[in-house]
Amino acid sequence: MMTINMTLHTDKYQINMMYAHWVQGTLNQRVAFEMNFRKLPFGNGYAVFAGLQRVVDYIHGIRFSDEEIAYLREQEEQYAEGFLEELRTLRFTGDIYAAPEGTLVFPNEPLLRVTARVFEAQLVETAILNFVNFQTLIATKASRIKQIAPDDVLLEFGTRRAQEADAAVWGARSSYIAGFDATSNMRAGMMFGIPTKGTHAHAWVQSHETELESFERYAEALPDQVTLLVDTYDTLKSGVVNAIKVAKELEARGKRLNAIRLDSGDLAYLSKQARIMLDEAGLPDVKIVASNDLDENLIFNLKAQGAKIDSWGVGTKLITAADQPALGGVYKLVAREKDGAMVPVIKISGNPEKVSTPGIKDVYRIINRDTGKAEADYIALTEEQEVKNGDPLTLFDPVHPYLSKVISKYDAIPLLQPVFIEGEQVAKMPDLDQIRAYHREQLELFWPEHLRKLNPENYPIDLSLTAWQQKLDLIQRYKS
Numbered sequence: 001m002m003t004i005n006m007t008l009h010t011d012k013y014q015i016n017m018m019y020a021h022w023v024q025g026t027l028n029q030r031v032a033f034e035m036n037f038r039k040l041p042f043g044n045g046y047a048v049f050a051g052l053q054r055v056v057d058y059i060h061g062i063r064f065s066d067e068e069i070a071y072l073r074e075q076e077e078q079y080a081e082g083f084l085e086e087l088r089t090l091r092f093t094g095d096i097y098a099a100p101e102g103t104l105v106f107p108n109e110p111l112l113r114v115t116a117r118v119f120e121a122q123l124v125e126t127a128i129l130n131f132v133n134f135q136t137l138i139a140t141k142a143s144r145i146k147q148i149a150p151d152d153v154l155l156e157f158g159t160r161r162a163q164e165a166d167a168a169v170w171g172a173r174s175s176y177i178a179g180f181d182a183t184s185n186m187r188a189g190m191m192f193g194i195p196t197k198g199t200h201a202h203a204w205v206q207s208h209e210t211e212l213e214s215f216e217r218y219a220e221a222l223p224d225q226v227t228l229l230v231d232t233y234d235t236l237k238s239g240v241v242n243a244i245k246v247a248k249e250l251e252a253r254g255k256r257l258n259a260i261r262l263d264s265g266d267l268a269y270l271s272k273q274a275r276i277m278l279d280e281a282g283l284p285d286v287k288i289v290a291s292n293d294l295d296e297n298l299i300f301n302l303k304a305q306g307a308k309i310d311s312w313g314v315g316t317k318l319i320t321a322a323d324q325p326a327l328g329g330v331y332k333l334v335a336r337e338k339d340g341a342m343v344p345v346i347k348i349s350g351n352p353e354k355v356s357t358p359g360i361k362d363v364y365r366i367i368n369r370d371t372g373k374a375e376a377d378y379i380a381l382t383e384e385q386e387v388k389n390g391d392p393l394t395l396f397d398p399v400h401p402y403l404s405k406v407i408s409k410y411d412a413i414p415l416l417q418p419v420f421i422e423g424e425q426v427a428k429m430p431d432l433d434q435i436r437a438y439h440r441e442q443l444e445l446f447w448p449e450h451l452r453k454l455n456p457e458n459y460p461i462d463l464s465l466t467a468w469q470q471k472l473d474l475i476q477r478y479k480s
């Protein structure tokens with residue numbers, strides 16, 4: 001398979017900064033960047049971290065080959081030849097720590113950290129944000145849907161409405177991580193091993209003289225997985241009646257009708273009526289699939305109306321994250337090398353929540369040993385020992401520091417795991433089913449108050465006293 005060179009999947013300003021560092025002789029300065037987001041999407045109580053596999057693939061593929069070099073030479077005559085020669089040998093040689101895909105993550109905590117020569121750390125910002133922002137957004141949307149239909153079969157149908165091809169396949173993967181059962185996209189199935197499922201379209205019915213004939217022909221062709229779309233002409237008077245006839249014909253051949261699909265009209269009413277008709281025909285095992293612009297709110301509503309739907313096909317609103325089409329993850333410089341040591345740096349803002357937290361940090365999920373539940377995430381400078389030693393921790397909200405409590409019986413799970421060290425991948429990426437299982441286990445760690453769809457309780461993200469003090473000191477220094 002031809003692999004596409006993604007090295008120039010970056011903003012020009014990154015190359016400009018790389019050039020300026022090269023000119024100034026500072027390209028080898030070591031820096032640390034952390035990625036985080038400030039606001040949860042969809043009013044949800046958590047986000048589902050995704051995109052790391054794509055980041056890993058991208059990092060491995062960084063190469064300025066003849067084509068990239070020629071393009072840069074042509075695009076920007078200010079770039080000196082020596083710089084272009086430097087790029088020719090550029091490989092990623094830094095460290096990347098990241099949360100595993102499927103982890104529940106929260107605002108204002110580092111999800112991924114790059115420590116590298118500034119030359120490399122700057123190059124990779126754009127692609128990392130692109131991959132992680134999109135995939136985390138879709139995984140979070142999918143997780144909301146899964147939360148309200150935990151026992152139903154969830155099918156991802158979005159490709160035709162996705163924002164182009166990459167979004168379709170990586171969105172399908174993100175949905176699967178968060179609990180979807182299958183995708184309709186065959187390429188996503190082939191690339192990632194996601195189960196694929198498909199029914200048939202209205203075109204199949206329309207391309208026959210009668211609906212019944214179309215159902216019979218379809219069932220003849222694919223007798224082991226027949227799902228019939230029943231709404232082309234009249235769902236209850238024609239579609240379901242014909243589906244029942246075909247189910248009986250299948251039974252006579254030792255086969256069975258798997259399901260019917262509803263794709264328009266009042267899905268609550270039609271599913272209830274269809275259920276009665278199927279049950280009365282002795283077909284209680286025939287399932288009902290619904291589709292038509294669904295999302296978590298509609299599905300929730302349909303369930304409240306007593307809809308008899310076993311499986312949901314969700315396309316447009318999932319794959320485009322229709323109610324919030326972007327996650328605002330950012331990549332901020334937190335430390336730089338000075339006289340051989342890494343020193344913290346800060347970005348001040350008029351908005352207190354936007355002031356960056358300086359220094360290289362780790363995040364620990366603090367599990368209360370009495371309850372087995374996550375109590376808070378605790379952000380500490382990497383050199384801090386308290387949490388590593390299991391010493392009592394003061395948990396306090398950095399925006400409202402007077403709200404605090406001490407916890408002593410806890411387990412601290414470090415969220416950021418090494419992925420690359422000195423340019424070498426040090427951890428094998430889990431396979432997709434492991435990621436999916438891990439995501440399910442993650443949910444078990446949280447109280448339902450943080451997981452509910454509407455007005456969830458904020459999960460505390462706390463700063464260590466040392467990290468907090470350092471931030472205050474730096475704010476003070478820049479103010480004076």
Ligand SMILES: Nc1ncnc2c1ncn2[C@@H]1O[C@H](COP(=O)(O)OP(=O)(O)OP(=O)(O)O)[C@@H](O)[C@H]1O
Nearest residue numbers: 263264265266267268269291292293294298301305
């Ligand atoms: N019982 C229900 N309660 C709330 N919303 C519903 C219900 N049934 C269906 N919907 C949703 O209402 C929206 C409109 O559906 P409807 O079938 O009326 O229009 P449509 O999609 O234009 O139909 P058609 O495909 O026949 O043109 C869809 O998003 C559908 O999922």
Ligand SMILES: O=P(O)(O)OC[C@H]1O[C@H](OP(=O)(O)OP(=O)(O)O)[C@H](O)[C@@H]1O
Nearest residue numbers: 157201202263291292293294314315316
């Ligand atoms: O509604 P979504 O959540 O986006 O799910 C995907 C939609 O795509 C198909 O419709 P389309 O009209 O494209 O084709 P069809 O003729 O097969 O219904 C399908 O019937 C769903 O309604």
Ligand SMILES: O=C(O)c1cccnc1
Nearest residue numbers: 157184197198199200313
């Ligand atoms: O299999 C289906 O029913 C399907 C697939 C993609 C989009 N809409 C429906």
